[in-house]
Amino acid sequence: xxxxxxxxxxxxxxNSLDACIRLAVKGGSxxxxxxGVYGAMKGTNxxxxxxxxxxxxxxxxxxxxxxxxxxxxxxxxxGIKVVDYSGFVTLTVENDKAQAWL
Amino acid sequence: MKFAIQVNEGPYNHExxxxxxxxxxxxxxxxxxxxxxxxxxxxxxxxxRFTSPPxxxxxxxxxxxxxxxxxxxxxVICVAAAQRRGIVDEGEQERQGKDGNNxxxxxxxxxLGQLVEAGIQSERLIVFGD
Numbered sequence: 001x002x003x004x005x006x007x008x009x010x011x012x013x014x015n016s017l018d019a020c021i022r023l024a025v026k027g028g029s030x031x032x033x034x035x036g037v038y039g040a041m042k043g044t045n046x047x048x049x050x051x052x053x054x055x056x057x058x059x060x061x062x063x064x065x066x067x068x069x070x071x072x073x074x075x076x077x078x079g080i081k082v083v084d085y086s087g088f089v090t091l092t093v094e095n096d097k098a099q100a101w102l
Numbered sequence: 103m104k105f106a107i108q109v110n111e112g113p114y115n116h117e118x119x120x121x122x123x124x125x126x127x128x129x130x131x132x133x134x135x136x137x138x139x140x141x142x143x144x145x146x147x148x149x150x151r152f153t154s155p156p157x158x159x160x161x162x163x164x165x166x167x168x169x170x171x172x173x174x175x176x177x178v179i180c181v182a183a184a185q186r187r188g189i190v191d192e193g194e195q196e197r198q199g200k201d202g203n204n205x206x207x208x209x210x211x212x213x214l215g216q217l218v219e220a221g222i223q224s225e226r227l228i229v230f231g232d
Contacts (some may be wrong), residue, residue, distance in 0.1 A: 021227040085128035092226050093103055100229035
């Protein structure tokens, strides 16, 4: 069974991304939306945590929310996939459950 | 696939109402069914017809009504959360002795049981909020 985890707050604001990564089971997916997209950037003090978690979890980031914040895809950690809302819907279908880390 | 959506945040708190709206539209476009959208906590503020945002703003509350009109989706507002925040339909107007009502078209006020049922009847429950 696989779970899609959505994280919608910046890891520099809340600890929801930390909690998600700590508790998510191997094989799951993490989708960063809204201010959560800041967690997808490379060169921050959260980047190593995310890069390490990518061994067990697939990471995605919502493209429109990146664009709204002026974050270029070049600034993302290598291996994080950018999806649009249609891709978001697909992720919820492909995984058995969706868990929002609010 | 059958989806239920839960919205816990008002249209002008952060971004969750817009995210929920965009997700709902994308799911409908992909041919999925939206069993119900349940508005909880400050999310009930999506259901007033009295908002009049500037013309260059997205009218989030109005967009839900349009979506309900086009796709017949069930928009349910939590009654206890609505009473606290002054979201009133005709029934509540009468029960609470208010001088008017403000519920937007396509919305209805009901209880938490509607969220439980949506969780049972749908294959996925997607939550947006704070």
